[in-house]
Amino acid sequence: MKKQAYYNITFGGIGGQGIIKASELLGWAAMYDGYHVKKSEVHGMSQRGGSVESHVRFGKKIYSPLIGPGQADFLLCFHADEHPRLVMFLKSGGTDLVEYLKRAEAMVENPKHVNTALMGVLSVFLPISGPSWQKAMETVFSPKILDENKQVFQRAQGLVIK
Amino acid sequence: MAKKTSVQKAFLSGNEALARGAWETGLSVACAYPGTPSTEILEALSLYPELDVQWSVNEKVAYEVAYSAAVGGVRSLFACKHVGLNVAMDPLMTSAYTGVQAGFVVVVCDDPGMHSSQNEQDTRWVGIYAKLPVLEPSSPAEAKLFVAEAFALSEKFDTPVIIRMTTRISHTKEDVLLGQRTPCQPVKLAVNIQKYVMVPANARVRHDFIEGRLTRLQAVSEKSKLNKMEINDPSLGFITSGISYHYLKEVRPDASFLKLGFLYPFCDAKIAEFSKKVKKLVVVEELDPFIEDHVRQLGIKKARTKHPSFRTGELGPGVIEDVINGRPKNVPKLPARPPRLCAGCPHWASFSVLKKLGLFVAGDIGCYTLGALPPTSTLHTCICMGAGVTFNEGLRRAHPDQKIVGIVGDSTFVHSGITGLINAAYNKAKGIIFILDNSTTAMTGGQNHPGTGLTIRNEPTKRLDLKALCEVCGADHVDVIDPAGNVRELEELVSKRINEDALSVIIAAHPCKLIKR
Ligand code: SF4
Numbered sequence: 001m002k003k004q005a006y007y008n009i010t011f012g013g014i015g016g017q018g019i020i021k022a023s024e025l026l027g028w029a030a031m032y033d034g035y036h037v038k039k040s041e042v043h044g045m046s047q048r049g050g051s052v053e054s055h056v057r058f059g060k061k062i063y064s065p066l067i068g069p070g071q072a073d074f075l076l077c078f079h080a081d082e083h084p085r086l087v088m089f090l091k092s093g094g095t096d097l098v099e100y101l102k103r104a105e106a107m108v109e110n111p112k113h114v115n116t117a118l119m120g121v122l123s124v125f126l127p128i129s130g131p132s133w134q135k136a137m138e139t140v141f142s143p144k145i146l147d148e149n150k151q152v153f154q155r156a157q158g159l160v161i162k
Numbered sequence: 163m164a165k166k167t168s169v170q171k172a173f174l175s176g177n178e179a180l181a182r183g184a185w186e187t188g189l190s191v192a193c194a195y196p197g198t199p200s201t202e203i204l205e206a207l208s209l210y211p212e213l214d215v216q217w218s219v220n221e222k223v224a225y226e227v228a229y230s231a232a233v234g235g236v237r238s239l240f241a242c243k244h245v246g247l248n249v250a251m252d253p254l255m256t257s258a259y260t261g262v263q264a265g266f267v268v269v270v271c272d273d274p275g276m277h278s279s280q281n282e283q284d285t286r287w288v289g290i291y292a293k294l295p296v297l298e299p300s301s302p303a304e305a306k307l308f309v310a311e312a313f314a315l316s317e318k319f320d321t322p323v324i325i326r327m328t329t330r331i332s333h334t335k336e337d338v339l340l341g342q343r344t345p346c347q348p349v350k351l352a353v354n355i356q357k358y359v360m361v362p363a364n365a366r367v368r369h370d371f372i373e374g375r376l377t378r379l380q381a382v383s384e385k386s387k388l389n390k391m392e393i394n395d396p397s398l399g400f401i402t403s404g405i406s407y408h409y410l411k412e413v414r415p416d417a418s419f420l421k422l423g424f425l426y427p428f429c430d431a432k433i434a435e436f437s438k439k440v441k442k443l444v445v446v447e448e449l450d451p452f453i454e455d456h457v458r459q460l461g462i463k464k465a466r467t468k469h470p471s472f473r474t475g476e477l478g479p480g481v482i483e484d485v486i487n488g489r490p491k492n493v494p495k496l497p498a499r500p501p502r503l504c505a506g507c508p509h510w511a512s513f514s515v516l517k518k519l520g521l522f523v524a525g526d527i528g529c530y531t532l533g534a535l536p537p538t539s540t541l542h543t544c545i546c547m548g549a550g551v552t553f554n555e556g557l558r559r560a561h562p563d564q565k566i567v568g569i570v571g572d573s574t575f576v577h578s579g580i581t582g583l584i585n586a587a588y589n590k591a592k593g594i595i596f597i598l599d600n601s602t603t604a605m606t607g608g609q610n611h612p613g614t615g616l617t618i619r620n621e622p623t624k625r626l627d628l629k630a631l632c633e634v635c636g637a638d639h640v641d642v643i644d645p646a647g648n649v650r651e652l653e654e655l656v657s658k659r660i661n662e663d664a665l666s667v668i669i670a671a672h673p674c675k676l677i678k679r
Contacts (some may be wrong), residue, residue, distance in 0.1 A: 015501070038334055049499070055323065066479055
């Protein structure tokens, strides 16, 4: 992949799927790697099973925390029903990772790990170093669930055939 | 990229960054009542053990406690959502007169787009109305810097200072530089009757003072670095503030900018200077025409403005071109999944009974407001905090023979339902007030309140006994029932009480399913 000035990633799904946690992980990882990062979503009612959308942008200098229509480099969808609504964010030639949703679901034993698995997939496509991802996982996961999440993350990287 | 820096950074939301900034600036006391999108400010502050922080009973109380700490000589902060400020307006308006001993910052988070609010009011007008300075950060990193600026202004000019945030800034996360805390020496408590006792003779003097203070603040605004002019391509210039600045920079990076961070009092001379430097001038802001009206008042005729259809909702990178060109709003509405009560929520049982009995339900603010949506559709009014109680009374005064009940949550009842219940008893109103007691403030993510018997830091404290309280307020009957699994009993109870000539309270007590303790 050609090096870009910035990267835009749209996450979407429904409340309770760990989308906020996943985008948080990317935010910290990008920060540890020295990028300027902005992440935006909406809290509030989303907790009660409503649609959740999270946008992460990182690069040398980021202005808008929101990704405009047709501007996302990557779309990470956590719920198939939400996909049609989110696809408008993808830029032409952007990468839609929806095909990995089923594979991530099949790979994990605990459904709580689907979000971490999808992040493992995403990590293969992004210019963020392994140590920064590790450090980010240490920041966002409590010690009790850190190891299992690190394992899922690493195994999911193997799902990607580039 | 891997260019590592040695400075300490964290990935913080606007609310967390603001809290960090306040802590670094020597904050001592902070008070709030939870409210999206402002809740995380106090949650973040509660993690610093050296601070005195609290969930207050409501915003009026929070404002008074925090403000009087500043009168007492320590730096303090009050935070709320836009509608929460309405509850605190009484002390706010006169605190503008009385001023401070140590810095006092009022953080108000507006909610353009109404992600989780009952209206879309624009707090910037409060600056004009209360004659108080308003700062408006545009990002989490700025929220942290601006709060330090606000404390300095507050002390220098003897005034509360408003920081206006919006949901997009409160909840955006950004990498933010961290600094050290500079503790503050408390000032001695001194008697000053002329300044702090607002009887007419003293208040007249203070009113003169604050008029003069506004003039002096305007001079500061003119020179403030927070009002930043960026002259790039002079053929197009924007006057903007807050998050709109970043949307514009994204879409038109080469244009010229006047970004207003010290929003009010306005920097009139700077605005005039900027307007002369650019050929085409456009004012871009979310919600009300606050900057727009002022620019017009200054007689700057060439300023173009957004189409009035953009006075509602959030802006975003996708609509910025329409805004710049004065085109009406034209956003295709894609159906998003609506929120609903959680599976296993105790409120389902209460709503099923109310629905079955076909009652008119005066509602209130909380998760249970979702009872208005299908499949229950059994909540028929929702205006403001506490109105479940008072609407039962007013609607019955309009329709004495109709079967009406009021519902209110436990936290909301403590916030502003108690006075309504006393009023109902005193004025001989009848009916049922349902307190949906889930032992938390669930809507905003599960904060403690007096009924939980725990503080913001989960320390045990005096627990408010809701049943005893309702009895002394004058309710004829107070029944406590667990609605989950007892739907039949609940139905029998409501059927009985609704036919009595009495004022009843039914406390439907069952903990929130989502928020476990
Ligand atoms: S958060 Fe609690 S009170 Fe709110 S809908 Fe869910 S279970 Fe019910």
